[in-house]
Amino acid sequence: MTTRIAEIWVGLFVAGGIAALFMLAMKVSNLSTYSSDSGYDVTAYFEDISGLKVRSPVTMSGVRIGRVKAISFDKQRLSALVTMEIEGEYDTLPDDSSASIYTAGLLGEKYIGLEPGAGSNDCEEFSLDDSGEIKIEETKNTDCKPSTLHQGSEIKLTQDSLVLEKLIGQFISKFLDDDKNKKEPAK
Amino acid sequence: MINQIQSLGHKGLDFFQRLGRAHILIVDILKGLPVLLLRPGLIVQQIFSVGVLSLIIIVVSGFFVGMVMGLQGYNTLVDFGAEESLGVMVALSLVRELGPVVTALLFAGRAGSALTAEIGLMKATEQLSAMEMMAVDPVQRVLAPRFLAGFISMPLLAAMFSAVGVLGGFFVGVGLLGVDDGAYWSQMQSSVDIYDDIYNGVIKSLVFGFVVTWIAVFEGYDAIPTSEGVSRATTRTVVHSSLAVLGLDFILTALMFN
Amino acid sequence: MDENKTLVKVRDLKFARGGRMIFDGVDLDIQRGKITVIMGPSGTGKTTLLRLIGRQLKPLEGSIIVDGEEVTTLGHRQLYELRKRMGMLFQNGALLTDLSVFENVAYPIREHTNLSDELIRTLVLMKLQAVGLRGARDLMPAELSGGMARRVALARAIALDPMMIMYDEPFTGQDPISMGVLVRLIRNLNDALGLTSVVVSHDIEEASSIADYIYLLSGGKVVAHGTTEDLANSDSEWAQQFMNGKPDGPVPFHYQAPPYAADLKID
Numbered sequence: 001m002t003t004r005i006a007e008i009w010v011g012l013f014v015a016g017g018i019a020a021l022f023m024l025a026m027k028v029s030n031l032s033t034y035s036s037d038s039g040y041d042v043t044a045y046f047e048d049i050s051g052l053k054v055r056s057p058v059t060m061s062g063v064r065i066g067r068v069k070a071i072s073f074d075k076q077r078l079s080a081l082v083t084m085e086i087e088g089e090y091d092t093l094p095d096d097s098s099a100s101i102y103t104a105g106l107l108g109e110k111y112i113g114l115e116p117g118a119g120s121n122d123c124e125e126f127s128l129d130d131s132g133e134i135k136i137e138e139t140k141n142t143d144c145k146p147s148t149l150h151q152g153s154e155i156k157l158t159q160d161s162l163v164l165e166k167l168i169g170q171f172i173s174k175f176l177d178d179d180k181n182k183k184e185p186a187k
Numbered sequence: 188m189i190n191q192i193q194s195l196g197h198k199g200l201d202f203f204q205r206l207g208r209a210h211i212l213i214v215d216i217l218k219g220l221p222v223l224l225l226r227p228g229l230i231v232q233q234i235f236s237v238g239v240l241s242l243i244i245i246v247v248s249g250f251f252v253g254m255v256m257g258l259q260g261y262n263t264l265v266d267f268g269a270e271e272s273l274g275v276m277v278a279l280s281l282v283r284e285l286g287p288v289v290t291a292l293l294f295a296g297r298a299g300s301a302l303t304a305e306i307g308l309m310k311a312t313e314q315l316s317a318m319e320m321m322a323v324d325p326v327q328r329v330l331a332p333r334f335l336a337g338f339i340s341m342p343l344l345a346a347m348f349s350a351v352g353v354l355g356g357f358f359v360g361v362g363l364l365g366v367d368d369g370a371y372w373s374q375m376q377s378s379v380d381i382y383d384d385i386y387n388g389v390i391k392s393l394v395f396g397f398v399v400t401w402i403a404v405f406e407g408y409d410a411i412p413t414s415e416g417v418s419r420a421t422t423r424t425v426v427h428s429s430l431a432v433l434g435l436d437f438i439l440t441a442l443m444f445n
Numbered sequence: 446m447d448e449n450k451t452l453v454k455v456r457d458l459k460f461a462r463g464g465r466m467i468f469d470g471v472d473l474d475i476q477r478g479k480i481t482v483i484m485g486p487s488g489t490g491k492t493t494l495l496r497l498i499g500r501q502l503k504p505l506e507g508s509i510i511v512d513g514e515e516v517t518t519l520g521h522r523q524l525y526e527l528r529k530r531m532g533m534l535f536q537n538g539a540l541l542t543d544l545s546v547f548e549n550v551a552y553p554i555r556e557h558t559n560l561s562d563e564l565i566r567t568l569v570l571m572k573l574q575a576v577g578l579r580g581a582r583d584l585m586p587a588e589l590s591g592g593m594a595r596r597v598a599l600a601r602a603i604a605l606d607p608m609m610i611m612y613d614e615p616f617t618g619q620d621p622i623s624m625g626v627l628v629r630l631i632r633n634l635n636d637a638l639g640l641t642s643v644v645v646s647h648d649i650e651e652a653s654s655i656a657d658y659i660y661l662l663s664g665g666k667v668v669a670h671g672t673t674e675d676l677a678n679s680d681s682e683w684a685q686q687f688m689n690g691k692p693d694g695p696v697p698f699h700y701q702a703p704p705y706a707a708d709l710k711i712d
């Protein structure tokens with residue numbers, strides 16, 4: 001009888017512990033943002049990524065669509081190479097999308113925001129006709145699709161992280177210049 | 188002078204002998220675990236006295252620690268206009284550090300000392316000897332279930348501590364101080380990592396559970412079988428396991444977060 | 446002596462504690478099916494001897510053979526197998542304090558057999574009946590008197606019907622009636638079940654009434670041994686002093702100490 005009560009309590013205890021672990025995993029941590037089927041990797045070069053971290057969010061129109069998978073330094077190009085993992089379901093991003101590093105709030109975390117491009121595609125053919133005008137022709141190729149970002153593609157258009165120190169530095173020097181300009185005519 | 192050196196040497200030898208005995212004991216306990224799994228009733232009984240009975244103190248402390256963190260964190264963050272990050276601060280400190288460490292310290296005081304006293308008294312009243320003569324190995328019958336129960340209970344208690352603490356922070360931050368509800372959770376979710384933070388926190392509490400129950404069980408088993416011996420052993424359990432937890436926490440943190 | 450009739454054979458046993466020799470060459474034979482009483486002044490190491498036979502302590506030197514097995518070198522598993530065939534009644538009972546009287550007696554049965562609850566109940570009640578405590582089955586050890594606790598411990602020691610039982614001072618703390626019952630119980634168990642009994646006792650009258658053979662220990666040695674009559678008629682000073690309870694004689698009343706006067710700092 002007493003063992004029964006003890007067993008019930010232990011059952012509740014273990015269930016409570018597991019529920020707590022579950023809550024920590026689902027509600028407190030980013031487990032829910034890990035998609036089950038892995039997405040595809042896209043790379044981009046940035047001149048300055050300061051503040052961006054592995055697992056920082058990648059968003060489009062403010063919606064998280066992936067996260068930063070790896071950050072490394074490219075010795076040849078002397079710039080940072082960022083690998084992003086985009087979730088598999090977002091497979092229609094135009095390949096001329098651009099990537100910028102933003103800050104959430106003034107002091108918040110850095111994240112990458114993607115902006116969709118117009119979408120280059122191979123469906124049209126450019127050619128100069130005899131009169132020297134550009135002629136756009138639909139290709140006969142029937143299975144042409146607008147080309148999208150896919151595993152291994154690179155985002156060419158990037159904009160760097162706004163670094164607060166640099167910004168303040170620029171602001172101060174501009175302010176000093178203005179000051180000087182104002183004082184000069186008074187002389 | 189010579190005497191002091193000698194007493195130092197004596198203490199050193201004593202220390203290493205105890206360490207040796209502790210290691211022999213843990214090997215014996217671990218050897219007994221497979222057999223123990225055939226008798227889950229014993230483990231359930233011990234999880235009750237080691238885990239369930241520690242529940243109240245853990246949950247209440249967790250809630251208060253979370254509330255204090257909510258209050259302190261808010262006061263610090265509001266100066267920077269960053270009170271939205273309150274959830275991050277509360278959750279990260281709890282999951283990485285306070286959850287495992289404070290739980291282990293409370294556990295050492297609540298359950299560890301009780302384990303030592305119980306085993307020490309069983310030794311002092313010859314109950315362990317009597318078991319041996321009944322061909323029941325006290326290491327397997329008495330120590331192993333208690334050890335396993337502590338090892339299982341610790342991570343569960345630490346998880347509950349952290350979870351309740353996050354709720355405590357929520358209660359103060361969102362409920363009383365008016366931090367945005369959505370921001371509290373979403374900022375937390377974007378900054379707390381399942382692997383880096385939660386998983387490592389669980390590993391920590393597993394290590395602490397192992398060490399604290401090991402110390403508690405050993406001190407009881409190794410106690411001088413008198414009332415004074417048992418009372419000293421109980422004190423030693425609390426002191427040694429607290430120090431071990433804090434020291435190990437530093438080492439684990441250095442290994443995990445670098 | 447017929448080898449087969451000797452259950453426990455102790456040879457040249459040496460044991461020290463805290464730098465003091467407790468046993469310095471003890472030889473002892475315990476016959477199967479007999480009651481052997483070990484007597485000696487308090488602190489000579491009677492309890493220690495029982496613990497050495499049960500291998501709770503390891504001797505410095507010498508051999509202890511129980512039922513053909515050398516216990517001093519026995520492996521863990523064989524030792525526990527051997528212990529299943531030994532019962533021991535501890536000086537203070539040593540009941541498991543978190544279990545009731547009933548569960549205490551049931552404990553070794555539950556640990557070592559897979560008998561049904563029904564059968565266990567029957568067995569336990571039989572053992573408790575034998576020690577006259579069937580009515581106390583639901584009490585906790587803390588609610589028992591010292592004498593009752595020892596009787597419960599006795600019921601527990603015989604729960605598995607061992608081949609040998611070692612009683613550490615079974616008579617102390619018993620009133621004359623239960624003492625008589627205990628003496629008869631030990632005798633009956635011994636004769637009916639063919640047990641071998643080793644009884645440690647100070648109580649000359651009771652001990653000699655049940656003893657088939659007596660060993661007298663003192664100063665780390667066997668100082669006299671024989672049947673009750675042998676000892677009573679012996680002209681050994683040791684035997685005379687002990688059997689008649691005389692304060693003076695070769696057995697010292699005092700634990701070894703420097704001269705009294707020196708200790709009190711009297712010149």
Ligand SMILES: Nc1ncnc2c1ncn2[C@@H]1O[C@H](COP(=O)(O)OP(=O)(O)OP(=O)(O)O)[C@@H](O)[C@H]1O
Pocket residue numbers: 462463467486487488489490491492493494536
């Ligand atoms: N743990 C110990 N450490 C050191 N010495 C001990 C220890 N236990 C017992 N002794 C010593 O061993 C000797 C024998 O003790 P033991 O308990 O065997 O005596 P005993 O013959 O059973 O006495 P009694 O009749 O009073 O029960 C004692 O002199 C005691 O001082």
Ligand SMILES: [Mg+2]
Pocket residue numbers: 491492493536613
């Ligand atoms: Mg004794």
